Amino acid sequence: MYAISSNKKGFVLRFSDISYCQLYQKLNQQPSVILSDLDNTLIFTDLANNLAYINAIASVFPDMAVHAHGRLTQDSICQNFAHLTEQQIQKIVFTKQKLFSQYVHLTQPNTPLIALFKQLVEFDTQIILVTHCHTQRAELLLRHFKLETLFSQTLYIPKTNFKYPNAFLSIPQTERPIFIFDDDIVELQQASAQKTTLKNVFLVNNIEKIQCSTDL
Structure with missing residues (x-):
């Protein structure tokens, strides 16, 4: 079963609780649009x-x-x-x-998610990167993991704005189902609030357990 966190604006499926096969079948039912975050979603940084x-x-x-x-x-x-x-x-x-x-x-790829995206893009799925990341750092990360050609579009959203409401304004209107992957529950809630019919939002758990405590 999917582990689902409910909220007033919709539902969030936890990516880590869904099997690869289940998720692939869900996303591959028809050509779709995927919006994906970068930091701690696609790459743990x-x-x-x-x-x-x-x-x-x-x-x-x-x-x-x-x-x-x-x-x-x-x-x-x-x-x-x-x-x-x-x-x-x-x-x-x-x-x-x-x-x-x-x-x-020292960054780590989210290998299952990247593998999923690489498979889906072969079946006419449009994958768009939506990030608050600085342009140069995003390009560095994508080059490092050889992901430059995975995305049909990259949207750099100012940190003062929520990502997905702005992304919806920047992508063409489509009848395709839209799926969103992000590690930030607030960003996903804002996406659901903007599109009240949007249910396909996935919370990516940050598996990188990092704590730095250094006296300089």
Whole structure:
């Protein structure tokens, strides 16, 4: 049976609780459109992301102690280091973006999901990447795992906006069923709220258990 989490806006099927064969049969019933997130959905990136941030902070502020539990983001840096100016935050973010390539080998592919997408694309399934990821980092990850040709389109959505309501405005109207894969339950709820008939949303569990706790 599918493990289903219900919410007021629809249903979320947990990708990790559905067998590969069941999911393939569900998605291959007719040509469809798949919208997929990148970070921690298609590729698990927490370790590389956190190490890049920790070393970026160390290079900008050598005496600053960093304790990272979960994924470090620009927002979490702002919250944990409220004394930093916007210019200092941007310097950390810029440095992190430059350092990320040094840790790309520590990222991990979501092998079952990638294999599924590669099979489906052979049967006229349209796969669109929808991400908050910085363009250069996304391109680096796709090159690293040789996934550049998997997607018919890539949509880079500003982090200030929810991904899928904006994606719906950017893709042509279609009669095909739409499936969404993401590791963020809030993003999936927003997608369901935008399209009230949308039921095919899959929550991808982040199997990468990463905690970084480093004093710099």
